[in-house]
Amino acid sequence: MRIYKECRHCNKELRGRTDKKFCDPQCKSAYQYQIEKQNPERFYNKVDNQLKLNRKLLKEYNRGGKVTIRCNILWELGFNQNFFTHSWKNQKGDIYFFVYEYGFLKITESKIEKYVLVIWQDYMIKNYNLKI
Template identity: 70%
Template sequence: MRIQKNCLYCNKELDGRTDKKYCNLHCKSAYQYKKQKEGPQRFFNKVDNQLKLNRKLLKEYNKAGKAVIRAKILIDLGFNPNFFTHYWKNQKGEVYLFAYEFGFLRKSENGKEKFVLVTWQAYMKH
């Protein structure tokens, strides 16, 4: 008695062993790839990808070491301020969040949300 009648990937009728699921290695590999792509993304990958994107955007918009940009611009490009690697608190008590060596401080000026972008400096050590 056959458990699986057709290939899980291409749906061809199977012959051979009764517990066979795929007609060949290509179908097995393609099925596993498709299943992994459709499945939920692992949490670590999601966090890592967001941190990399945040770093890339902060680097791209902060060429001089310090810059100010409207928050909406970065957020529209996929920046998520909830993902950061560490923080630094200045003497005024303002907390800069960092994605690796590129940091940002959220400010509100004239009703507009902005980010002050900075690059990590040696004096910022705890």
Template identity: 60%
Template sequence: MEKSKTCLSCNKEVSGRSDKKFCDAYCKSSFHYNKMIEDTPKFYSRVDKQLKLNRRILKIYNKAGKVTVRTNVLLDLGFDPNFFTHYWKNNKDEVYLFVYEFGFMKKKESGIEKYVLVKWQDYMLKK
């Protein structure tokens, strides 16, 4: 006696070949599409996760509004400078990259790479 199989997508009974897993091409496509979505995080989810991590790290190290921190300290915590929300250029043409209200600028002092961390100020809106 043959055991009846059900479609992996819609759970309807599958007829035909013994190794058949889906009732039709739509169910097969739907199953694999949903599996792909579950298996790999969407691009914006990965970006959002990194932005939140970057903001959390910058917030922890910038309590006073402006501070300098060695680059490797932030990078070791998972900070990725490639993920930021906007930028601001000061009068000296130095560019600060921001993760929401927390900004950072890479600087080399005495041969050591550091980030100057700042907090967004209202005057930064004016050009």
């Protein structure tokens, strides 16, 4: 009696070595990706989740195009200023950090830390050296 094994990813019948687990390298890679994707501790997932949260909060609190908000409000909701996608420097030398199209600049007014929230504008491309 012959025992047939199946590919762990696509369930196709395996041919060849008796210890074979996958029908080809693509199935092996796809299987490993699925397993790792379920692991919440994956570095990529942590970064991606934080960027999504940061963008959501910046979008939610910046309904006017340019808004100032106390830092602790966003921090309490899980905002982490160390996660951003790019930065932009204005003519004054202030560096805005962006999470995709939503940006923030940390300032201090009357000893209170605040963020100035902005939305990416077309004129910023000139100073950004971005080729679109």
